[in-house]
Amino acid sequence: MSSYLNVSSGPHTRSRLSTGNVMRDVCISLVPAAAVGVWHFGVRALIIIIASIATAVLTELVFDLITKRGATYKDGSAVVTGLLLALCLSPCVPIYIPILGSLFAILFVKCFFGGLGKNFMNPALAGRCFLLISFSSTMTNYQYTDAVSSATPLVSLLDGKTVNLTTMFLGSGDATGVIGCSIGALLIGGLYLLLIDAITWEIPVSALVVFSLFIGLFGGHGFDPMYILANLLGGGIVMGAFFMATDPVTSPVTSVGQLIYGAAVGVLAGVFRVFATAADSVSYAIIIANLLTPLLDTYVVPLPYGLRKNANAGKAGSSSALTPKMFMPAVRLTVITLLAGLGLAGVFNLTKNTIEAQKEAKKRASYLEVLPEAVDVKASDELTAAVEALAGGVYGTDFGKAYINDAIIGVDESGNEVGYVVNASSGDGFDGKISLSVGVNKDGAVQAIAFTELNETAGMGMRCDEPEFKDQFAGKAVESFVLNKAGGSTEDFEIDSVSGASISSGAVVNAVNAALDFLHKNS
């Protein structure tokens, strides 16, 4: 009987739960979705998952070593972050994407804010949003085989096409999307988490219900069950509601707080999906709702049972979860969330118009630039009809993936027609679409070309925009141009390629040729 006994303050026993096995349970719940992803998308999905998890754990380990703060990498939370991030990446992303995303998620969002339990937004989602901003085209490329269309079900849906709900549910067949796209597998995981009490029902239920209501009210299709169901199955709202929004660190701890927070996720996801550009509404909705958590946990505190009104009345079950004292903050927060969401949507709409106007002005300026004799442009019924007849399809057969976007007539001060301007594009550029305007005078001679859209490689394809290349077209009246990759052209129809950028140069020549051909046939 001596002092080596550990005289502790009660309780002297503990449950078997630990942070480690809480994290393990989340990983288990994600296994079905990961398995379906690997089965469906193949080994590259597996490589992305492994890279993401390994980077997450390694980052935490290195941070532990540098800061000498003890081995927190063992608690399993980094594994969860890595796995979650991988499951919401396209299977087509290059390997550096999961690595950078995990690094950002763990280092900047988690470790720098104090590590486990201290991060203010979901690390995996913050990592995903970081990637979306930094590598937008890579991140939204879902074309994992040539045979399959690259549009995700949600993008198709927003384009007004019908989608196959069954493949969306199973994540099979020609389903495209992120690695964890099988809604069925995600629901199994979510249900598992609910059953073992690892997550509460409040957040997923409130998020999904409010989101459905929002889509029904503002989605433009009314309460069409198929449309709402398609919205629920696509775009990651299920993944978000069950696995991302329920991240305990960044969601409120009280039941009512969780209901409000879930509703905020639902409203914001709805706002972003309906009023803004589709695909990643849920990611942004959740990380913005995460920011509400400290506020909710400060003001939405339930009264203990002993202090509730009517508590003494002796009425069984009289203790309602929502007491008047916390009702007003709850209402206020809901209103704030709604206003914030609508505000964001409003800003988007306002800027959308400005952006459109700017685009118009730029287009007009580029038209005048390529036809120096003209002081104004006007539409021609004939040309407009011809453009519309193409219905946005590929123009001709000899110009690669060329498109005619617009064609107008240029006029001088006295209103006489002095030539034409055709805006054409080529989809054969090195990195996306090249669009340009070609000015042609009455005699069929090219006056100048100007780019309206050019996203080629800096120092190479981008040099198409330099006079050295552009001016080769000016003053030449030919039926079509030919690209001379070797350089040193002598003939009028020959165009010297920008050195090292023959693909970009070829696309430009194709677009110009398409424009000339179009004019030839329609004027």
Added chain:
Amino acid sequence: MGRKSFHGGVHPIEHKELTRNAAFETYLPRGEMVYPLGQHIGRPASPVVSKGDHVAAGQLIAEASAFVSANIVSSCSGTVKAVERRRTVAGVYAESVVIENDGLYETVPGLGTKVDHRHLSQEEILAKIKDAGIIGMGGAGFPTHVKLMPKDPSAIRYIIANGAECEPYITCDDQLMRDCAGEILTGMEVVLSLFPGAEGVVIIEQNKPEAIAAMKKAAEGRNIRIMAVRTKYPQGGERSCISLVTGASYGITQLPADVGCIVDNIGTIYAIYKAVCETTPLMERGVTITGEAVKRPCNLITRIGVNCGELLEAAGGYKDGVQAVKILAGGPMMGIAFDNLNVPLQKNNNALTFLARDEVEEAERKQTACIRCGRCVRVCPQGLTPQLMSDAFAKKDFDRYENKLHGLECISCGSCTFICPAKRPLTQEFKVAKAEIMAAKRAAKEKEAAKA
């Protein structure tokens, strides 16, 4: 009326199998007996004997010194050796009467005389309970006669006998209900005779089928309801019991009587029966000697004041090659840990638990930062938010702790600490917070009084 269960709660491993079927054995102590004067809530009793006096079992040795205080009677015969400071299970040295036990157990005259309580007036009953030195035997130790004298007796609608015994390991109330169901129910009738408008309810957790059967059988023909309730900790908490029976809740500024209830432990009710119907003051009690480190876990009927070391010997001592790493007065959820067995058994000690595994130390090693999972909020039987309270405590924001989070409502049941995956010492923090807030309040009050 009534609920199936209270809100929240946890399911610790019961460990009751160690002594579940260990019938009571009577153990008469041989060694020196020690009676701390302050083993109840309220003012310590004043000794009425001095060194050298000869006392008999059942003789008053210290009397209640205030309204909230309790008598203490000798549980053995012998000579008063000293009235001095002795170590108690709480780890402090407290003024105690020490009696050299002569082992003869001579009793005071008249002890054991059978009395029919129906012939007694309410005042006589209350006097007998007070004289017997009965206090809450479940652990709290509040003087029973005070509890039985609420401001408005006619407002009492329920007398609740608490036989939930939700603490892991402990089975002495279970045994008592199996063995003495009739006596307990008669004790209930004694209490009910003080409150003619009240209904008697006995609460028993469903993990005690034998006790439920015995009590139900004994209740036939009596106007007392036996309620079998879900096995869940802290079912035996006063507030849990009341919420179960009436659906009502109350805060720290109120007493059970304010919601029309009086809750007494089964052991207390039995002690009332003994005092009133058998003229026997509180000298002995049932105690469970248990834990993985004990060679022969058992239930003993023994004398209050016995040395705890002697009780361990009575249970066969430690298992061969095993040493207890933690000794508890009570169970592992709300029991008090102590490190020296040379202390006396008090009226309110229902068990001595000798643990072979130190889960507290293990938890300290596994501790991580709070992951805000909210499990503590979901299990709190008082509807509090331990996660936020812990946060306020860490920031020393006692204003938020007390006024926004209502942290004084915490009953220290330990459910939050038990469930916490990050192994945070939540209950322990709240004990400190409550103590600091109460101390600050007292200081402010004294300052106020000094000014006036």
